[in-house]
Amino acid sequence: MKKILFRIAAVAIAASVAMSCGNKKSSKSEATDAAAAEPVAEAAASEEEKLPEGPCTLEFDLFSVDVPAGWKILSKDSHDLKIGLGTDYYNDEQIRFQEHTYQDLDDALKVRRGLSQTKDLGKLTFGSTTFYAFEDPTPELNLLVKANDKNEYVEAQVRRAAYKGESYKSILSTLKIKK
Secondary structure, three states: OOOHHHHHHHHHHHHHHHHHHHHHHHHHHHHHHHHHHHHHHHHHHHHOOOOEEEEEEOOOOOOOEEEOOOOOEEEEOEEEEEEEEEOOOOOOOOOEEEOOOOOOOHHHHHHHHOOOOEEEEEEEEEEEEEEEEEEEOEEEEEEEEOOOOOOOEEEEEOOOOHHHHOHHHHHOOOOOEOO
């Protein structure tokens, strides 16, 4: 009987040790995962820091635009740019530029004109560029301009706070379409 009790106790101890070792391995792997994630987070943060600030000129396939002093590049990829004085969409001035190489300008105009909440402002000119202009109820100004013979277009979205100000007009006047 003693042998059976010793065997049961030995099995219980072995199981307990195995479980605690498993937990240690788990916590070690969690610590390793956390340590590995830190450089990734730091790399993402440093990449954000590498985005230029104005004054500068940014070039895209279909257009170029000047970013004035004081304005920051909030996000940028090959077809999309967001600039602003801050990161708060509701309270900071922001403008977003997008190349639409996948959609026809005429189709986009039909959609905009068909939206009951959107006001068609006709054509507005800033600098040497004439845009089709629409106002959303937020309010937000959306401007579309033909980019090439394929009827691809560039869209500029003047976000809430920027639309209430005047600085967006000088920025839009620097937009140049590459035909």
